[in-house]
Amino acid sequence: MKKAIKQWLMPLILIFIIPHIINIGACYMMNDKQIKDIPMAVYMGDQTALTRQIVQSFEDTETFRIVKYADSADEVEASMAVGESVYGLVIPEDFTKDLKKYKSPTILTLIDGTQLSSAAFTRIQGTEILLTTKIGGMINVFQAKFDLATEDALHTAAPISITTRLLGNPTRNYINFLLPGMMASLIQIGLAMSTASIVTVGEHRGLDFEKCYFKQMLLYAMAGTLSILLMVLVQTTFFEVPFRGNILGLILLTFAFCNAVVALSMFLSTIIKNKVFATQVVAVFFIPSSIIGGYTWPLVAMPLPIQKLATIMPFTYYGDFLRSWLLEGNYTQYNHSLVTFVLMIAIGAVTSLMMNRLLSSKVVKEAIVLEN
Amino acid sequence: MKISRFIEEIKKFFATPKNIVIMVLGPLFFTCLFGYVYSNDYLNRVPMAVLDMDQSSLSRSLIDKFDDNERYELNYIVSDMGELESVIESKEAVIGLFIPPDFEKDIKSKKGATAAMIIDGTNIAIGNNAMATGSEILNTVNAGITISFLEGKSVPPRLASNYAQLFKMNSRTLWDEKLSYKTYILPGMILVLVQQLFLSIFVVNYIEDRSNLVEKSLLHIVIGAVTYGLCFLTLKKVLHISLLGNVFIASGLVFLYLCCLLGIAITIGKVLNDRLKATQFCMMMSLPSFLTAGYVWPAFKMPVLITGVVKALWPLIYLVSPLRDYIIKGVFPVGFQTTLLGLVIFGILWMTIGVKAFKKTVEV
Numbered sequence: 001m002k003k004a005i006k007q008w009l010m011p012l013i014l015i016f017i018i019p020h021i022i023n024i025g026a027c028y029m030m031n032d033k034q035i036k037d038i039p040m041a042v043y044m045g046d047q048t049a050l051t052r053q054i055v056q057s058f059e060d061t062e063t064f065r066i067v068k069y070a071d072s073a074d075e076v077e078a079s080m081a082v083g084e085s086v087y088g089l090v091i092p093e094d095f096t097k098d099l100k101k102y103k104s105p106t107i108l109t110l111i112d113g114t115q116l117s118s119a120a121f122t123r124i125q126g127t128e129i130l131l132t133t134k135i136g137g138m139i140n141v142f143q144a145k146f147d148l149a150t151e152d153a154l155h156t157a158a159p160i161s162i163t164t165r166l167l168g169n170p171t172r173n174y175i176n177f178l179l180p181g182m183m184a185s186l187i188q189i190g191l192a193m194s195t196a197s198i199v200t201v202g203e204h205r206g207l208d209f210e211k212c213y214f215k216q217m218l219l220y221a222m223a224g225t226l227s228i229l230l231m232v233l234v235q236t237t238f239f240e241v242p243f244r245g246n247i248l249g250l251i252l253l254t255f256a257f258c259n260a261v262v263a264l265s266m267f268l269s270t271i272i273k274n275k276v277f278a279t280q281v282v283a284v285f286f287i288p289s290s291i292i293g294g295y296t297w298p299l300v301a302m303p304l305p306i307q308k309l310a311t312i313m314p315f316t317y318y319g320d321f322l323r324s325w326l327l328e329g330n331y332t333q334y335n336h337s338l339v340t341f342v343l344m345i346a347i348g349a350v351t352s353l354m355m356n357r358l359l360s361s362k363v364v365k366e367a368i369v370l371e372n
Numbered sequence: 373m374k375i376s377r378f379i380e381e382i383k384k385f386f387a388t389p390k391n392i393v394i395m396v397l398g399p400l401f402f403t404c405l406f407g408y409v410y411s412n413d414y415l416n417r418v419p420m421a422v423l424d425m426d427q428s429s430l431s432r433s434l435i436d437k438f439d440d441n442e443r444y445e446l447n448y449i450v451s452d453m454g455e456l457e458s459v460i461e462s463k464e465a466v467i468g469l470f471i472p473p474d475f476e477k478d479i480k481s482k483k484g485a486t487a488a489m490i491i492d493g494t495n496i497a498i499g500n501n502a503m504a505t506g507s508e509i510l511n512t513v514n515a516g517i518t519i520s521f522l523e524g525k526s527v528p529p530r531l532a533s534n535y536a537q538l539f540k541m542n543s544r545t546l547w548d549e550k551l552s553y554k555t556y557i558l559p560g561m562i563l564v565l566v567q568q569l570f571l572s573i574f575v576v577n578y579i580e581d582r583s584n585l586v587e588k589s590l591l592h593i594v595i596g597a598v599t600y601g602l603c604f605l606t607l608k609k610v611l612h613i614s615l616l617g618n619v620f621i622a623s624g625l626v627f628l629y630l631c632c633l634l635g636i637a638i639t640i641g642k643v644l645n646d647r648l649k650a651t652q653f654c655m656m657m658s659l660p661s662f663l664t665a666g667y668v669w670p671a672f673k674m675p676v677l678i679t680g681v682v683k684a685l686w687p688l689i690y691l692v693s694p695l696r697d698y699i700i701k702g703v704f705p706v707g708f709q710t711t712l713l714g715l716v717i718f719g720i721l722w723m724t725i726g727v728k729a730f731k732k733t734v735e736v
Binding site: 010013014018022025026028029030031032035036037039077080081082083084095099102103104105106107108109110111112113114115116117118119120121123124126127128130131134137138141142145146151152154155156157158159160161162163164165166167168169170172174176177178182185186189190193194197275276277279280283284287288290291292296297298300301302303305306320323324327328330332333 | 390394398402405406408409410411412417419457460461462463464479482483484485486487488489490491492493494495496497498499500501503504506507508510511513514517518521522525531533534535536537538539540541542543544545546547548549550551553555556572576647648649651652653655656657658659660663664668669670672673674675677678681693694696697700701703704705706
């Protein structure tokens with residue numbers, strides 16, 4: 001019993017305990033789901049009812065929170081430099097006067113380009129707010145100048161109205177976007193490191209090795225699958241992550257994925273005798289896969305050699321699947337992923353067994369030579 | 373601390389090539405690898421699908437505007453809405469443009485028309501960028517149509533343009549105009565790389581040989597800080613990321629950071645007391661420590677409870693974002709002194725625990 005606890009304690013910590021504590025903590029951390037209340041600095045070079053209305057329209061959204069009214073445009077930039085704000089609005093002097101004279105004054109928006117998570121979103125939201133104000137102003141002008149009815153004036157000011165529909169994650173929910181795959185990746189790392197040191201050449205030979213190999217592979221793949229399913233259960237039950245896919249489809253591909261991870265990891269453990277070094281090599285291979293696997297930064301945007309490298313990483317075929325399966329309920333590359341995992345398992349198992357036979361016979365030969 | 377012991381530790385460190393490979397070459401290799409991964413600044417040529425139910429000159433010119441933009445690559449012309457949604461759901465296209473029937477006719481008769489952008493929102497980074505550029509194109513086209521309307525009403529071209537551009541909206545992106553992933557991720561990631569590889573080597577070496585703790589710690593910390601400096605220079609000189617911060621100040625801060633991490637490292641060594649387990653644990657902490665450090669999800673949006681727990685258990689949250697901001701902008705963020713004080717207090721508290729653990733081990 002004590003031996004079993006000793007044997008399973010570390011895998012339990014790596015595959016279950018750490019990932020699940022982090023899963024709950026990270027979901028709770030992102031419970032606002034969207035990045036709201038983005039700190040914003042404003043310079044109002046022109047203090048009129050119109051400019052106050054423009055600023056108020058930013059304040060009225062959930063997206064922005066005005067943290068600073070600056071005395072100059074430079075001060076807005078300075079506020080962004082020290083991280084006090086990440087979005088800036090600069091309304092120039094005589095804005096209203098120039099507007100009334102149809103001189104097309106310019107409103108400047110400043111975006112902190114280092115804050116990628118909020119930059120594109122603030123750009124969209126800020127443009128929308130200013131555009132609404134602008135179209136409102138144009139309608140007034142067209143009504144006054146050309147005696148147009150409100151609707152005609154609207155269609156003159158904005159002939160094409162634009163609607164946008166975000167499929168899959170319409171509310172830009174960060175938990176939905178990031179956490180299913182990231183947590184699966186973490187479980188993958190725990191699984192890979194746990195299995196990198198379980199089967200070592202020299203400890204088992206021949207049939208004994210094969211039995212041990214497949215038994216361990218199945219055991220660990222089942223543990224990994226269970227952990228991922230538990231993670232999905234927590235996210236969907238307590239943190240409103242949708243589950244639109246089919247549970248059997250999820251279980252099947254997850255089990256295949258975990259087997260592929262274990263097969264690759266055990267292959268490395270059969271060729272590297274030193275367990276610590278095998279674990280380090282496995283970690284170095286699996287940890288970057290959450291980046292190289294194209295989960296946050298798409299594969300198509302990476303250079304070709306990296307795209308090729310990604311093809312040997314199981315996570316490349318799983319991260320996107322998991323997110324799409326939960327958010328959209330389907331994944332067109334399902335069969336491709338499944339076949340790839342089966343191939344990885346086969347290649348990993350065959351090469352491990354061959355490698356073991358090769359190295360074992362070498363060990364036996366060396367022993368015979370030593371005996372003689 | 374004795375010089376002779378320090379020299380002894382230097383000899384031991386460099387006698388094991390694995391130490392140099394993992395602690396020095398490892399962070400440099402990953403800095404270059406990830407720099408290469410993110411070498412395409414923009415997500416260009418986003419696959420796009422179009423459903424044009426109008427087939428007019430206006431709709432074609434609108435499609436051309438998208439096709440001419442380097443952000444999009446028109447891959448699919450589909451014939452119905454189901455097909456449009458299907459290519460997006462299958463990820464064959466990231467953005468779909470729908471132009472309804474009578475689009476041009478409705479615009480010319482001033483009834484107004486609606487164009488729809490359908491975007492795959494499962495990846496926020498791609499979706500937001502695709503949407504921002506698409507909206508800009510449609511707004512430009514809108515302005516052009518408004519101007520031609522007004523000119524049709526005998527308004528002089530310049531005045532028509534000023535009516536249509538009642539006010540201009542200029543947007544300036546500071547420090548990283550291209551909004552690249554490279555500049556966003558790498559300046560923070562190098563600290564995580566140095567931290568992880570420092571931990572995995574130091575803890576293992578500490579478990580193997582507990583002699584000369586002060587000298588051993590100092591040597592590992594110095595090598596960690598120097599490696600960080602080399603990674604910084606790699607970002608600047610090799611990957612051409614614009615960094616305004618000073619490499620010596622940044623490396624000095626990393627030196628302080630690693631000092632504050634030492635207590636945790638010694639405690640891990642004492643608790644696990646096994647090289648394999650320590651390696652597994654240290655490597656396992658890389659993703660969680662980065663995820664909870666206020667980098668991916670901003671610290672100002674983190675619940676107080678989580679911030680408190682993270683600040684008590686792992687020091688990365690104190691330094692990763694401020695240091696990244698410093699090396700990119702060349703200015704320390706507001707409240708940095710308080711943050712630094714928090715880091716030092718963290719380091720002292722964990723060092724107290726670590727020293728107790730060390731003494732206990734030595735006594736045993």
